[in-house]
Amino acid sequence: PRGANVRVLAVVLLIVVGGAVGLRHASELQRVCRFNNGFGRGDTESLSLGCSGENCVISLGQSCNLGLFLLWHILHFIVTFWYFALRIANALESCLISSGLLKKYKALCSGKIQCLAIVMDSKDADQTSKVIELLQWLGALGVKYVCLYDTEGVLKKSKEAITGSGRFSHAKSSEEAAKTDPLLDQEIITVEFASFSDGKAAVVKAANLLFVKYYLGGEQEEPILSESHVAEALEAIGCGGPDPDLLLVYGPGRCHLGFPAWRIRYTEIV
């Protein structure tokens, strides 16, 4: 009877896990199914987006196509299952860390991180309270300079709300960031806000500045521009913040979504 109980428990657990992963996979199926209407090779524009969710209209040209389709779903199911397991493991680890059981996280030397950058989806950036919470956690860890980035500039709009709500100071320029009062140093985090226009568009503005300075206004016939010229020009237009040591990406895929390219040369992107 005891053995039978264990077996029943194992089967139930398997069904629950399988169900959870299956649901997750189904929600992704809704996304990926859109281009499966013709089993064409990568040419999604020509495939009609005529199916939604479970009611995928599959044109059964050949039965082997259906076989490939199923195998493809199996492959993706494996990936989904892997990420599901990873999330559970991470959640367990987070619980252990917050309860203080894991010794190695107790002395987190965050003095090493001079500047931390965060990239988030613009939809998530709307939840200002969550952003403030995140900043408070970072403050507790001892991070002094945070650069918040989202593509559309939603964070820039909620600048006042975020910096007003706690011991955060807004970095208007690098000089101001350096002037933080050493007495209050422990508590103030300097927060910088960036958006897509601080990336490529900023470099183009710097290019125009350099053009005006060295080509139109300069005496030399053929000025040679170097990295320091570009860096100076970027500082002059106000996009010359410090290079982040660590960049945290909050989103489904690990992608920096247009964070200013000049600054992430050697940044660890997680």
Added chain:
Amino acid sequence: MDKGSTSHETQRFGSFGSFFRRCILSILSIAPIPNHIAFIMDGNRRYCKKKNLMEGAGHRVGFSALMAMLRYCYELGVKCVTVYAFSIDNFKRRPEEVQSLMELMQEKIEGLIKEESIVNHYGIRVYFIGNLKLMSKPVRLAAEKAMVATASNSRAVLSICIAYTSTDEIVHAVQESCQEKWDEIRELNASGAGYGLIELDGNRREQGEHYIGVADVEKHMYMAVAPDPDIIIRASGETRLSNFLLWQSSYCLLYSPFVLWPEIGFQHLVWAVLEFQRNYFYLKEKKKS
């Protein structure tokens, strides 16, 4: 007799392997395949130490790993592949190491142009991306020769980044676009159509009007020969981009498997493509907005 049977076995294993690969690739082709994959070939020296090989041998094994990955990519149908072979920062390494790397590169570049190489098999056009003036003369000549020899190929593109850093590329593009604009203005002035454009420029300067646009800078990038990458795969598990394709990787998935470059295999490419397919619509929406 033994040798014959083992080589027969390896042949059968090899053909089974390629059949298996073709099956997986046909399954993956159901969904969009990335158009452009970039590789950062990191971990050759660590592999060398790990396997106690001679110095420099790690890079040779790395090269065969590269050839294998290229074959898988082109079989999958990826149109463009970019490879980070040598960074401007790598010049700071020991001179003997740099020299041996240069010699290896020259040898392999010359090998690429041969008839039976992978380049002609898949119809690949080869580009050498970077500040080639920093390379030694024999390597530069070999690279230019290879670019000319493969100029007529059009089925796929291989970009090999040597003496490349993204910041250097940006500076070069800015310089080139400034130069182009300057030449344009001079021509207008010379042909008299300027009507004192220089005086007008004083006003424009105050208004901060744009002479150079994003398109101008992008067209002068070294990487203008290929579209933006869809996946950047960095071997050895490091999460940095190390000054590689910073401008072009705005909507590109970054994947860092925990494997040294000489040990990278088909399974890592498959995983990268599956991840790309999972995030395809998310990144597409981001690109549009």
